[in-house]
Amino acid sequence: MPRKRASKKPALMATSLVLDASSQAPLHRQLYEALRTSIVAGRLPPGTRLLSTRALAEQLDLSRNTVMSAYTQLLSEGYLVGQLGSGTYVAKELPERTPAPRRAPIRTPSKSASPPPISKRGSTMAAAHAGLRATLGMVQASMAFRLGMPSVDAFPSELWGRLHHRRWQRSWRDVLSHQDPQGYLPLRRALADYLATSRGVRCGPEQILIVNGSQQAISLVAQVLLDPGDAVWVEDPGYIVAQGVLKAAGASLVQVPVDEEGLNVEAAIQLSPNARLATVTPSSQFPLGVTLSHQRRLALLQWAERSNAWVFEDDYDSEYRYVGRPLAALQGLTPDARVLYTGTFSKVLTPNLRLGYLVVPEELVDTFIAARTFSDFQSAPLEQTVLTDFITEGHFSRHVRRMRTLYAEKQALLVEEVRRELAGLIDIGPADTGMHLLGWLPPGMDDRTAAERAAAAGISAPPLSAYRGQTSGRGALLLGYAAVPERDISEGVRRLAQALR
Known part of the structure; x- marks a missing residue:
């Protein structure tokens, strides 16, 4: 009788990772740092197979999306490699060990050197753009609930x-x-x-x-x-x-x-x-x-x-x-x-x-x-x-009619899901027009903090305060629905609920 080939078990164990639930740092960032430190220190040698995102999430009592976020960041930076049908492995050549390409020496300007001369308009645009990126950049990568996008599908x-x-x-x-x-x-x-x-x-x-x-x-x-x-x-x-x-x-x-x-x-x-x-x-x-x-x-x-x-x-x-x-x-x-x-x-x-x-x-x-x-x-x-x-x-008029029906259905689904999953955390209602809804937060809750937590969970939900100038008032999150497939609306609401709770 032929012998069965032994399978190679993943070397990563959850006990080697320490996360602090009381820390202000998002859990996906803590997991990323812990994994990266283990890889760089050699505790996870090159070629080591990691646990699947589902298995690691179960052992650490985290959401799978949190683990996926950490893995994705490490994959993009070259610390991990994915093999189709096999799993995720520590890269054989780590970024720190990869020889840097030879470059011409760069002259470092002295501290007394003046900044390059630009116009007042250029300075104003640069400042406005920096503020825009700081305010909204963290929440625009995700599809749910991205603003201003029609249904590409x-x-x-x-x-x-x-x-x-x-x-x-x-x-x-x-x-x-x-x-x-x-x-x-x-x-x-x-x-x-x-x-x-x-x-x-x-x-x-x-x-x-x-x-x-x-x-x-x-x-x-x-x-x-x-x-x-x-x-x-x-x-x-x-x-x-x-x-x-x-x-x-x-x-x-x-x-x-x-x-x-x-x-x-x-x-x-x-x-x-x-x-x-x-x-x-x-x-x-x-x-x-x-x-x-x-x-x-x-x-x-x-x-x-x-x-x-x-x-x-x-x-x-x-x-x-x-x-x-x-x-x-x-x-x-x-x-x-x-x-x-x-x-x-x-x-x-x-x-x-x-x-x-x-x-x-x-x-x-x-x-x-x-x-x-x-x-x-x-x-x-x-x-x-x-x-x-x-x-x-006549194609334009027909397209608008179809989209009006589709978006009305998506809006109704978003309201239903939020009221079921986020009762007590977000107050939402239907709107007569538009491509997004305002999810009003409880009085006293900071919407920028809520938006940051949503972004850490992979959810795009800009804070209403980012669009305010002199006025103030109750915080809210902007939830776009037009570009979001219906299945992702439900999943996005569940992830948002986990982030805010």
């Missing part, structure tokens, strides 16, 4: 590919030549028709500029309408990326509180009656999701007319309204409203498309075309032509 890739191929076959010569910096005219015509019927926007194709998303739109507005030091109303809490663009332009930001009726126009006038520009998200305020009331809409337009100021209306996700029809745009409420209106396809189709639109008053068209010409001249011509076909052949 539901993108009509095959249809888009066919339209793309057809356009290239028919008009590649036109695509390869320079286009109008204002944008592809048939696309502007299609957009003018769509905005008139779906959003009540008053414009012709000659008032539309095709831009590379809403960020370029606000950048062009700042270049054309603002001088350094000009006061600008911004929502508080509000969209901090747009605020960074305005800061870089030298604007003086006036943080205006937002309540259940949206931007408080009366408070804004008291704070800065002579502001040059007001930036608003009236249909679905980011991040609170409230709608600017009709009374305040009229008050805002009257202030702009009276003060010779302008309103920048960011209509970033108005297609996703789950109760009734989408609200009419602020731009179309009155004739000759002093409003610049922008929308983007990043939230409806995919962020990688990098296409949006800016509707400007007729008297500003030539100036904005000049600004676009000196910016980057044009958006991608081929994508503009494909998007034109996607809209005019």
Whole structure:
């Protein structure tokens, strides 16, 4: 009778790892450090097979995700290697033992050397970007519950590919030549028709500029309408990326509180009656999701007319309204409203498309075309032509209807799961519009700490306080659901519950 081959047992034992549950350091980080120390010290020699993530999690009484996080970090740094169907092993060549490539000597500047000269705008942008990374960078790697992303799985890739191929076959010569910096005219015509019927926007194709998303739109507005030091109303809490663009332009930001009726126009006038520009998200305020009331809409337009100021209306996700029809745009409420209106396809189709639109008053068209010409001249011509076909052949409207149904179902699932798994820790309810929900924390709980614990568990849940300027109040976590598969919504809620408990 043939002898059975003895299996090689994993050498890693849980008793060799010491974790401190009372430590402020996340458990996945403690496990990573303990494993790395054992490997570098030789207690886990090269070639040692480790326990599976499930087995180690059971022995240490940890979640499997905590162990997986530590293993993943060690794999990415080269301390571990994975062998398909066999397991995870200590690498034979450790990073510390790998000879460093020879490099030319680098001259170290003296302490008295001055920093490289950059402009005030460059310094402002660098500071704003550093703050953005520090605030949100820790929570954007995970899919659950990532903000601002549509469902990539539901993108009509095959249809888009066919339209793309057809356009290239028919008009590649036109695509390869320079286009109008204002944008592809048939696309502007299609957009003018769509905005008139779906959003009540008053414009012709000659008032539309095709831009590379809403960020370029606000950048062009700042270049054309603002001088350094000009006061600008911004929502508080509000969209901090747009605020960074305005800061870089030298604007003086006036943080205006937002309540259940949206931007408080009366408070804004008291704070800065002579502001040059007001930036608003009236249909679905980011991040609170409230709608600017009709009374305040009229008050805002009257202030702009009276003060010779302008309103920048960011209509970033108005297609996703789950109760009734989408609200009419602020731009179309009155004739000759002093409003610049922008929308983007990043939230409806995919962020990688990098296409949006800016509707400007007729008297500003030539100036904005000049600004676009000196910016980057044009958006991608081929994508503009494909998007034109996607809209005019009815695919866009059908896609929006499908996504509206899908996102409503995901929102309902998120509310159900949070109420079951996080009762007493997060208060959540459905919203009429948008792609994320606010999960309100108990009074006194710090939302930044909660976001850090969620990030340690692999969950993206930015804190509401990260979007606040001068205002304060109850803490909350922002939970995006549009991009998250339904199975991951349930799993993400369970992991978030473990992190917060």
